[in-house]
Amino acid sequence: MRRRQHGHDGTHEHAHPEISESERLGYFEIMETAVRELLIEKRLIGADEIRRQIEVLDSRTPALGAKVVARAWADPDFRARLLANGRSACEELGISFYDDTSLIVLENTEKVHNLIVCTLCSCYPRPVLGLPPDWYKLKPYRARAVSEPRSVLAEFGTVIPDEVEVRVSDSTAMVRYLVLPRRPEGTEDYSEQQLAALVTRDTMIGVALAAIGTGRTGL
Amino acid sequence: MHDSSREAPDGQVGIVLAWGEVPVFRPGDPVRILTRYPVGHYRVPIYLRGKRGMVEAVVEPAGIDNEEEGYGRNAGIKLHYYRIAIPMTEIWSDYQGSHRGGLRVEVCETWLERI
Numbered sequence: 370m371r372r373r374q375h376g377h378d379g380t381h382e383h384a385h386p387e388i389s390e391s392e393r394l395g396y397f398e399i400m401e402t403a404v405r406e407l408l409i410e411k412r413l414i415g416a417d418e419i420r421r422q423i424e425v426l427d428s429r430t431p432a433l434g435a436k437v438v439a440r441a442w443a444d445p446d447f448r449a450r451l452l453a454n455g456r457s458a459c460e461e462l463g464i465s466f467y468d469d470t471s472l473i474v475l476e477n478t479e480k481v482h483n484l485i486v487c488t489l490c491s492c493y494p495r496p497v498l499g500l501p502p503d504w505y506k507l508k509p510y511r512a513r514a515v516s517e518p519r520s521v522l523a524e525f526g527t528v529i530p531d532e533v534e535v536r537v538s539d540s541t542a543m544v545r546y547l548v549l550p551r552r553p554e555g556t557e558d559y560s561e562q563q564l565a566a567l568v569t570r571d572t573m574i575g576v577a578l579a580a581i582g583t584g585r586t587g588l
Numbered sequence: 589m590h591d592s593s594r595e596a597p598d599g600q601v602g603i604v605l606a607w608g609e610v611p612v613f614r615p616g617d618p619v620r621i622l623t624r625y626p627v628g629h630y631r632v633p634i635y636l637r638g639k640r641g642m643v644e645a646v647v648e649p650a651g652i653d654n655e656e657e658g659y660g661r662n663a664g665i666k667l668h669y670y671r672i673a674i675p676m677t678e679i680w681s682d683y684q685g686s687h688r689g690g691l692r693v694e695v696c697e698t699w700l701e702r703i
Contacts, residue, residue: 471647473671488633515635515691516680534688537676542631543651543669544694 425467429499433464434547435568437497438579439561441474442552452476455547459497466496473538476549477575481534484522484575485546486514492540494547498570505574515539525576548572550579611668612697617643619672619700629658632699636691640703641674647694654696668697 394402408414437459441448451458455472466472472494475483487493488511493501504510513521518535522528529535538546550572556564571577613619623638631654650666676689683689 471649471651473647488635489631517684518689520684532688534690536690536692538692539633539636540694541633542654542694542696544647544671 426495426500429495429497431498431568431570431573432565433459433462433499434494434497434570434573435565437462437464437547438549438568438573439565441549442556442564443561448549451549464497468496470494470496471544472497472547473544474547474549475536475538475575477551479533479551481536482522482529482575483546483548484514484518484535484537485540485548486511486537487540488512488515489541492542492545494545494573496545497547498573502570522576525571527577548575550575553578553580555581608667608697611646611670613643613646613668613670613700613702615643615645618703619643619670620703621672621695622699622701626655628655630655632695633693635679636674636693636695639674639678641672641678643670644673644692645671647671651696653698655698669694670697670700672700 405419409416409419437451440462441451447458447461450461451474455474456466456470458474459472460466475485477483486505491501491506493505495501510521515537518537519529522535540546550568552564553567556567559567567579567581569577569579572579618640619642620640621632621636621638647669650668652662653665653667656662656665672693672695674691674693676683676691679691
């Protein structure tokens, strides 16, 4: 029978391209390397500190945010604390704010749909969601999210009825935002883990709605 | 811009508060974001300058002055930031679609004037 997948036994039918950096580095990539090497050479920071910070960032993923949202859906007292002070409520769950930002949690309701953007750069609730997706950092999203948010949402497949207010929060300095999506109907009997599986990164940015059957599978 | 007539908190009669110690604006205050173009680092998007809005909330706690911090000069200076609510139709005269649209942005006290 013909193999449908490559085996790793040396029977590849065609060669993979070599994995290498063949593109010329851009201006800012060169500047970053130069500044980093200079800081290390002058002993202002160590290479291990840079690696450690990358580990800090790698440890932050949308799964943390999903846990926060699921807890808020399941526990009304936690939800109230989360809406009053996003940061301290997340800290209850062991999520630290290594960048010393504040967090405002924006609750979606039947009357208001929230969307987050940073028009100036790429401010993002990294302590709870990790690194932002590339489209979040690019100018088309940043410009259009504040000028034609309903069209942007529709392109993500999210159609918000006219009678619902679309409220865009532009993070610009020290506050970060996290959207608390609406809990899907039919999830009354779900456990917190099952609820968390419904919460994707995009629902916490506000470009998608949490729904049964669109999140991650099985837990 | 500072409101020297603000009363001291209850039970602290006679206490004189330093400039900037308490927020100048309160939730519900109508404000305008200033139109100015300083050289340097600033965090007020151009598209919002000169726009009118309303103070929705005072952001707590007060934050460092990021315009100074951009140059490593924060020296512990804290400023009050506000969550400002602005209707989309105030920002974009040709805003398309439902008028139920609004923007929220945090703006530091030094960039706001009372209207």
